[in-house]
Amino acid sequence: MPKPNTNNDFFTQVLEVVKLIPKGRITSYGAIAAYLGAKRSSRMVGWALNKSHNLTEKIPAHRVVNRNGLLTGKAHFSSIDEMQNRLENENITVVDNQVQHFQELFWDPSKALAL
């Protein structure tokens, strides 16, 4: 569990961004990391989402995929199919663990949040 005092560390910042992802949109770990000013820390994004299980906050982690639009983190959900189901529930098509029209549905925090 991360330090509860450091509200501004990677952990909290990642969750903040993820919670801001609009419904029906998706983004990538790298994009979030880049927005936070550490594009090489994409692994930390996944790390943060992993820890987010502990939180009561609703983290739409299903809207976060890797740069290929691949649902690499599906295994970390309650059910392996849950991630895809949630995406499809938001009108997002997923085929073979890969998001279709990824480029169109992509939500870039750097642009959306107007850095």
Added chain:
DNA sequence: ACCATGACGTTTC
């Protein structure tokens, strides 16, 4: 300080 781990990304084979 050192080593291991990881929901990534890129390059190479």
Added chain:
DNA sequence: CGAAACGCCATGG
């Protein structure tokens, strides 16, 4: 297309 090797960096033992 799949696997592996690196790089990268926060966290924990």
